[in-house]
Each structure stands twice: as C-alpha cells, then as structure tokens.
Amino acid sequence: MLAAMPAARFRIAPSILSADFARLGEEAGAVEAAGADLLHFDVMDNHYVPNLSIGPLVCASLRPRTRLAIDVHLMVKPVDRIVPEFAKAGANIISFHPEASEHVDRTIALIKECGCKAGLALNPATPLSHLDHTLAKLDLVLLMSVNPGFAGQQFIASVLPKIAEVRRRIAAASQTTGREVWLEVDGGVKADNIAEIARAGADTFVAGSAIFGSRDYANTIRDMRDRLAVV
Numbered sequence: 001m002l003a004a005m006p007a008a009r010f011r012i013a014p015s016i017l018s019a020d021f022a023r024l025g026e027e028a029g030a031v032e033a034a035g036a037d038l039l040h041f042d043v044m045d046n047h048y049v050p051n052l053s054i055g056p057l058v059c060a061s062l063r064p065r066t067r068l069a070i071d072v073h074l075m076v077k078p079v080d081r082i083v084p085e086f087a088k089a090g091a092n093i094i095s096f097h098p099e100a101s102e103h104v105d106r107t108i109a110l111i112k113e114c115g116c117k118a119g120l121a122l123n124p125a126t127p128l129s130h131l132d133h134t135l136a137k138l139d140l141v142l143l144m145s146v147n148p149g150f151a152g153q154q155f156i157a158s159v160l161p162k163i164a165e166v167r168r169r170i171a172a173a174s175q176t177t178g179r180e181v182w183l184e185v186d187g188g189v190k191a192d193n194i195a196e197i198a199r200a201g202a203d204t205f206v207a208g209s210a211i212f213g214s215r216d217y218a219n220t221i222r223d224m225r226d227r228l229a230v231v
C-alpha cells in the first residue's frame, strides 16, 4: 500500500509510543479513522536514549494496517545500519539525531537513496548550527520539545523561539531552492498549546499521550484542528 504524503497546512502525527502495544494494528487504524495525517513511530534503543521501544519488524507489521505515511523517529545510535531496514519495512519519512551519526550528510543521503524523506531531529539543547550544511538536503526538521526517551513529559517552553528561528531559516532557504521543508515539533504537544506552537512556526505536530491518552481520538484531533484553524 502506498502511503500518500499529506499536503495540508498543518499535520497531526499521533505517536504510537503512547498506544496500547498489545493492539497496535487497531490503534493505528483508530487514529487514521480519527483524522490523523501521519503515524509517528518512535524507535528507542536503550543506548542513545534510556528507553527501549519498537523496531522494523513492528513497522512492517503495521504497514498493511494503515494508509497513513509512517514517520519514523530514530532515537538510536548508530543510525545507518537500521535505515534500510525501516525503508524495507514501509517507512515514508526517517528522522535521526545528528549526535547519533558519525557522518550526518551520509546518513541523509542513505535515507534518500532508500526512497524515504529525510529528517534531522534536534534535542532541546542541540544547536541549530546542525542545519547549516544540511537544510538544503532535508525534507523535515524535527524539533524536540522534550528530552527524548519518554512520552508524557512537559513541553519545554524555551523551544518556542527555536521553532521561530528554524521557520525563518526554512523560509530563507526555500526562497532559493523552492523546496518545501516540514517543521515538526515533538514532545508535550496538547490541544491547549498547539496553537502557540503553530504561531511560533511549526506545521507538523507529534502528539502521543494527548491523543492516545484521551477517550475519543477523533474528538481530540478535531479539538487540535479547531485550535489550529484560528492561527
């Protein structure tokens, strides 16, 4: 099944890290039916981050269960060996952290050679200088608004000006390249702060506990969209 890349102004990406792992297929189908745009897939290795989650086998099992694009967020070190595995498993977007790759430009090229969109993920304290020689090649910048490793943490407000600065850099770069680069924010995103994050410049919103921890996924996603509609 070929997942379409959504072209909306804002995209909502539920993180299945907060789903019921005993019913992942159903959960993926449920957020798709509830109006999600992407399925965010958090990969943790108990080495780059202090937690262990899911890998390419789970991605391959979920692939036929949803038409959503699968947005893989690699929190693993090293990165390169696992990239082709995720591409084979049906990932559409693969993001990684620059601290986890010895050769960032090579990893970006590898992701693209594998037929996926490439994203660079920056932790709250990771400087934007990592975008200096990479932005022209990226499809997505993933700004972490919590320290990676766990769902359900509180949004770090000092990331808001960083989002605005990345938005400026993306706008400046697209003047010359004409390329679209998504700005995804990940961690502590909820209905009550999503508009503020969008006003700072984000266009793609990862939400784990806010969606999967709610009783009615469709209501929660609708609430988020209503708040984005007035931005």
Ligand code: DX5
Pocket (backbone or CB within 6 Å): 015, 017, 018, 040, 042, 073, 146, 147, 148, 149, 150, 151, 152, 153, 186, 187, 188, 189, 206, 207, 208, 209, 210
């Ligand atoms: C954290 C992950 C996030 C996390 C988001 O390392 O990258 O995607 O699941 O969860 P919430 O939305 O609950 O902060």
Ligand code: ZN
Pocket (backbone or CB within 6 Å): 015, 040, 041, 042, 073, 186, 206
């Ligand atoms: Zn994530």
